[in-house]
Amino acid sequence: MKETIWWKIGDPPGQDAILKQAGEILQNGGLVAFPTETVYGLGGDAFNPASSKRIYAAKGRPSDNPLIVHICRLSDLEKTAVSIPKDAYRLAEAFWPGPLTMILKKTAALPSETTGGLDTVAVRFPSHPLAQALIDAAGGFVAAPSANTSGRPSPTVGKYVYEDLCGRIDMLIDDGQVGLGLESTIVDLTEDHPMILRPGFITETMLRSVLGDVSLDPALLEKQKAPDLDPQKTQDQADLKSGMPAHSAHTHTGPKAPGMKYKHYAPKGEVIIFEGDEEKVSERLLYELQKDQKNGTRSGVILSERMLERLQRGKKETLADSVKCLGSSDDTQAMAHMLFRFLREFDDEGIQRIYVRAVAQEGLGLAVMNRLKKAAGGRIISL
Numbered sequence: 097m098k099e100t101i102w103w104k105i106g107d108p109p110g111q112d113a114i115l116k117q118a119g120e121i122l123q124n125g126g127l128v129a130f131p132t133e134t135v136y137g138l139g140g141d142a143f144n145p146a147s148s149k150r151i152y153a154a155k156g157r158p159s160d161n162p163l164i165v166h167i168c169r170l171s172d173l174e175k176t177a178v179s180i181p182k183d184a185y186r187l188a189e190a191f192w193p194g195p196l197t198m199i200l201k202k203t204a205a206l207p208s209e210t211t212g213g214l215d216t217v218a219v220r221f222p223s224h225p226l227a228q229a230l231i232d233a234a235g236g237f238v239a240a241p242s243a244n245t246s247g248r249p250s251p252t253v254g255k256y257v258y259e260d261l262c263g264r265i266d267m268l269i270d271d272g273q274v275g276l277g278l279e280s281t282i283v284d285l286t287e288d289h290p291m292i293l294r295p296g297f298i299t300e301t302m303l304r305s306v307l308g309d310v311s312l313d314p315a316l317l318e319k320q321k322a323p324d325l326d327p328q329k330t331q332d333q334a335d336l337k338s339g340m341p342a343h344s345a346h347t348h349t350g351p352k353a354p355g356m357k358y359k360h361y362a363p364k365g366e367v368i369i370f371e372g373d374e375e376k377v378s379e380r381l382l383y384e385l386q387k388d389q390k391n392g393t394r395s396g397v398i399l400s401e402r403m404l405e406r407l408q409r410g411k412k413e414t415l416a417d418s419v420k421c422l423g424s425s426d427d428t429q430a431m432a433h434m435l436f437r438f439l440r441e442f443d444d445e446g447i448q449r450i451y452v453r454a455v456a457q458e459g460l461g462l463a464v465m466n467r468l469k470k471a472a473g474g475r476i477i478s479l
């Protein structure tokens with residue numbers, strides 16, 4: 097076990113001193129977790145194969161699940177990728193710096209340890225000023241997956257990075273809650289047609305406005321089988337814990353992004369998604385919550401303000417052991433921002449069952465539902 101230095105931005109010794117120390121750690125092959133606009137990243141020098149190996153070890157990540165290389169200057173793109181298509185520059189012009197990752201053909205100099213053995217590389221230019229300054233201090237190229245133990249929800253606040261990686265990394269730079277809350281959109285530009293491998297804040301419509309044509313990885317739209325609501329842990333849940341590939345990995349389509357085949361974003365509790373209108377979802381929710389109460393199962397819900405009011409109308413008893421309200425703003429936006437944090441908080445509270453209402457799978461909703469379905473291991477109940 098090594099000691100992990102936990103710096104909070106705003107506290108002494110001040111940002112410049114922290115960045116200088118972090119840059120030195122990274123240049124010497126160490127690991128630093130840092131905030132980006134999407135989620136916290138676990139960074140190492142992208143051109144140092146030993147650093148990349150350390151990232152996999154710290155996360156317990158399967159070695160065929162490649163990392164994203166973060167840059168802080170567009171001109172550095174050519175040091176990571178070759179045969180860069182015009183589309184990449186168009187996308188960079190429109191969305192960089194920002195929450196978009198592009199898959200391109202890698203340069204020979206980039207170690208295959210960083211790209212999970214692939215001849216392609218995922219590159220992103222984040223917009224978070226601190227992330228940019230850190231990448232610069234590290235020499236310009238930081239390989240960074242999300243800063244969580246493999247399979248767990250991506251951390252959107254520093255304390256959950258510390259919880260997962262304390263003693264496994266050299267430093268954590270903590271800047272509180274991140275701005276967006278979901279990982280970057282990943283678009284593959286190595287084939288004839290651009291393809292979205294992971295949905296995010298840069299939506300299909302936004303990409304289409306630049307590229308004209310873009311498709312979705314068919315694996316993203318694949319229907320998963322909803323296992324029964326059995327209080328016993330199903331095999332599916334057991335797989336969640338072991339980080340084994342999800343069912344979709346065995347289907348004919350198979351995901352294009354290597355990491356997308358692994359179970360992800362799983363809290364310790366069981367996540368159940370209800371799909372349907374407010375009335376039907378409320379009815380079913382109350383039924384399940386009553387059942388949980390009778391069985392002594394600790395339950396949690398994520399609800400819009402409207403749903404919460406509807407369910408509380410005329411009721412004195414507590415609705416669930418933990419209630420997370422999405423507030424009055426747009427549900428999809430709020431869910432994108434808060435989902436991972438809520439899942440982690442449910443774990444802190446010992447919640448065994450988590451109920452969520454599905455959002456529409458369009459625009460940002462596609463990204464939210466992608467993460468939610470993975471967290472739920474396919475448990476969607478259509479009402």
Ligand code: AMP
Binds near residue numbers: 216240242282
């Ligand atoms: P994370 O940062 O933890 O969200 O993980 C990075 C994601 O980027 C993983 O899901 C990878 O599968 C994906 N990725 C990284 N490099 C590539 C690549 N060369 N081709 C396809 N997907 C990639």
Ligand code: MG
Binds near residue numbers: 241242250
């Ligand atoms: Mg991740």
